[in-house]
Amino acid sequence: xxxxSLVPLLYIIFLFLPIYWLVAMSxxxxxxxxxxxxxxxxxxxxxxxxxxxxxxxxxxxxxxSIIYVSMNTVISLAAALxxxxxxxxxxxxxxxxxxxxxxxxxxxxxxxxxxxxFQLYSAVGLFDTHLAVALAHCLFNIPLAVWILEGFMSGxxxxxDETAYVDGxxxxxFFVTVFIPTxxxxxxxxAFFCFMFSWVELLLAKTLTAVEAKxxxxxxxxxxxxxxxxxxxxAAAGVLTIIxxxxxxxxxxxxxxxxxALGRV
Amino acid sequence: xxxxxxRGWLFVLPVLxxxxxxxxxxxxxxxxxxxxxxxxxxxxxxxxxxxxxDILRSERFHAALxxxxxxxxxxxxxxxxLGVAIALAMPRKGIWVPVCLVLMALPLLIPWNVxxxxxxxxxxPDIGLLGYTLNTTLGINYNMTQSPVAAWATIIVxxxxxxxxxxxxxxxxxxxxxxxxxxQAAKIDGASxxxxxxYIQLPKMKRVxxxxxxxxxxxxxxxxxxPFVLTGGGPGNSTTLLSIDLVKVALGQFDLGPAAAMSxxxxxxxxxxxxxxxxxxxxxxx
Numbered sequence: 001x002x003x004x005s006l007v008p009l010l011y012i013i014f015l016f017l018p019i020y021w022l023v024a025m026s027x028x029x030x031x032x033x034x035x036x037x038x039x040x041x042x043x044x045x046x047x048x049x050x051x052x053x054x055x056x057x058x059x060x061x062x063x064x065s066i067i068y069v070s071m072n073t074v075i076s077l078a079a080a081l082x083x084x085x086x087x088x089x090x091x092x093x094x095x096x097x098x099x100x101x102x103x104x105x106x107x108x109x110x111x112x113x114x115x116x117x118f119q120l121y122s123a124v125g126l127f128d129t130h131l132a133v134a135l136a137h138c139l140f141n142i143p144l145a146v147w148i149l150e151g152f153m154s155g156x157x158x159x160x161d162e163t164a165y166v167d168g169x170x171x172x173x174f175f176v177t178v179f180i181p182t183x184x185x186x187x188x189x190x191a192f193f194c195f196m197f198s199w200v201e202l203l204l205a206k207t208l209t210a211v212e213a214k215x216x217x218x219x220x221x222x223x224x225x226x227x228x229x230x231x232x233x234x235a236a237a238g239v240l241t242i243i244x245x246x247x248x249x250x251x252x253x254x255x256x257x258x259x260x261a262l263g264r265v
Numbered sequence: 266x267x268x269x270x271x272r273g274w275l276f277v278l279p280v281l282x283x284x285x286x287x288x289x290x291x292x293x294x295x296x297x298x299x300x301x302x303x304x305x306x307x308x309x310x311x312x313x314x315x316x317x318x319d320i321l322r323s324e325r326f327h328a329a330l331x332x333x334x335x336x337x338x339x340x341x342x343x344x345x346x347l348g349v350a351i352a353l354a355m356p357r358k359g360i361w362v363p364v365c366l367v368l369m370a371l372p373l374l375i376p377w378n379v380x381x382x383x384x385x386x387x388x389x390p391d392i393g394l395l396g397y398t399l400n401t402t403l404g405i406n407y408n409m410t411q412s413p414v415a416a417w418a419t420i421i422v423x424x425x426x427x428x429x430x431x432x433x434x435x436x437x438x439x440x441x442x443x444x445x446x447x448x449q450a451a452k453i454d455g456a457s458x459x460x461x462x463x464y465i466q467l468p469k470m471k472r473v474x475x476x477x478x479x480x481x482x483x484x485x486x487x488x489x490x491x492p493f494v495l496t497g498g499g500p501g502n503s504t505t506l507l508s509i510d511l512v513k514v515a516l517g518q519f520d521l522g523p524a525a526a527m528s529x530x531x532x533x534x535x536x537x538x539x540x541x542x543x544x545x546x547x548x549x550x551x
Contacts, residue, residue: 004354005354005356006354007350007351007354008351008354008355008356008365008369011351011369011429011433012365012368012369014426015368015369015371015372015426015430016368017387017394017395018383018384018387018394018395018426019371019372019383020394021383021386021387021393021394022383022386022387025386033392034392036391036392037391037392037397037401039394075283078279079279079280079283080280082276082277082279082280083276083277083279083280085276086272086273086274086275086276086277087273087277088267089267089268089273090267090268090269090270090272090273090276091267091268091269091270091273092269092270092271092272092273092274093271093274095273098277098281102280102284104536104539105284105287105288106483107483107487107532107535107536107539108288108292108487108532108535109486109487109489109507109508109511109528109531109532109535110487110489111487111489111508111511111512111515111528113291113295114512114515114516115294115515115516115521115524116290116291116292116294116295117287117291119294120290120291120294135283135286135287136287138283138284138287139284139287139288142280142283142284143284146280196373196374199374199376200373200374200375200376200377201376201377202376202377202378202490203489203490216376217376217377217378217379220378220379220382221378221494231386234382234386235386238375238379238382238383241375241376241379242371242374242375242379245371245373245374245375246367246371246374248374249367249370249371249374250367253363253366253367254363
């Protein structure tokens with residue numbers, strides 16, 4: 001082992017210290033946690049996880065989050081695919097300004113929009129639905145998806161489009177059956193980033209929901225404040241929020257690094 | 266060559282409709298509030314630009330902005346060089362590459378409030394791994410709820426923990442795109458490690474690093490959830506960053522006018538600085 005491979009190793013150890021502590025806490029009983037410091041759980045318990053899997057408020061939190069994150073990923077990609085194609089293939093009036101404007105929406109602090117979002121989605125009758133959160137997250141996910149997809153699409157030679165027309169493909173048929181499969185790695189990367197940013201966001205998701213579509217993050221904050229010091233339960237819930245992300249990341253591991261490299265600002 | 270056609274607008278229409286619905290309506294709501302005064306009961310009165318001049322002169326806003334700038338500057342100064350250094354030390358091929366990438370990307374996928382809660386549990390002075398080690402094993406007095414220095418150190422280390430991986434992934438993506446021939450040429454010329462870095466690796470990473478700096482600037486400037494869960498802005502107001510202050514004004518005190526004016530000033534600063542970064546970092550290309 002060369003000395004310089006120590007750097008990534010040390011970094012990964014640093015990353016995993018807080019995660020280890022969260023996992024360790026989730027297997028401890030409340031008495032043990034409050035009783036004092038222990039590096040490993042002394043009395044292993046699965047009660048914290050059992051509570052989450054048997055209490056509907058808890059597990060519905062996860063289901064709600066997964067529903068709106070999936071909806072958001074589908075909506076973002078469906079809208080971003082044609083737009084990215086236009087940005088990579090056509091030049092039209094105001095295209096550069098439009099591209100920059102799209103990107104400025106990523107700069108707006110979510111805290112700024114919280115209250116107006118609440119009013120807007122209440123006014124159109126979508127408050128406390130999964131669709132509301134999925135649509136709201138489009139604000140920052142669509143610009144990112146357009147940007148990533150445009151990078152991948154610009155890497156595909158234009159001859160592909162032209163050959164398809166000569167072969168008599170209609171545009172929609174070409175786009176769906178030829179073009180999208182060509183850039184499927186890009187679609188994967190874009191889907192990954194949409195999933196990621198929608199999954200980790202809390203402020204808007206919490207503002208736009210009350211009961212029916214309450215995300216797991218909001219269930220956790222409520223527990224943190226009302227149940228006092230149930231750290232073990234909170235830790236178990238936290239551990240379970242890491243798992244979907246870990247699964248998704250495993251599937252796209254080979255494309256993550258490439259995705260950003262091919263995009264452009 | 267791109268085809269010159271206005272048909273492009275047809276393709277971007279869905280994106281335009283979705284983003285405009287989410288961006289323009291709330292933005293106009295904020296603009297609307299920012300020029301009005303309300304005394305409750307849904308009655309609003311014209312207030313002109315009064316809130317804007319109040320905010321721009323308010324000490325509280327200056328203090329929050331100062332803390333925000335300090336936070337963003339500090340994390341950029343740590344995360345960008347550290348991320349590049351880690352990317353340089355990563356293996357280029359072999360089975361360890363995907364393992365490293367997956368493990369490093371993990372913090373990016375943890376919900377932000379869980380990041381805050383996790384660091385809270387990690388740093389508790391009596392039962393947290395870090396808190397206990399510092400206080401009991403090393404004998405350093407460390408308590409976030411009492412010492413502003415400890416609170417600051419913790420939110421900065423937390424952000425480094427959370428986001429350095431993004432810089433690593435981007436810098437690494439730039440590095441692996443360098444053809445092997447470049448390194449061989451440098452080797453024949455007898456170039457030192459430093460010159461390889463300065464004249465081959467750094468220029469090739471420039472574009473991805475621009476993206477990294479921009480993304481890290483925007484996201485750290487808008488940071489809310491993690492420090493809010495971890496310190497709640499305290500002790501006192503010592504870690505009250507701009508977003509936290511804004512939410513206090515808007516939802517805590519329900520002062521819609523000042524909150525809206527503050528939002529717009531905040532947004533304008535983010536836009537201006539992002540534009541400045543973007544122009545400075547890409548000016549050689551044109």
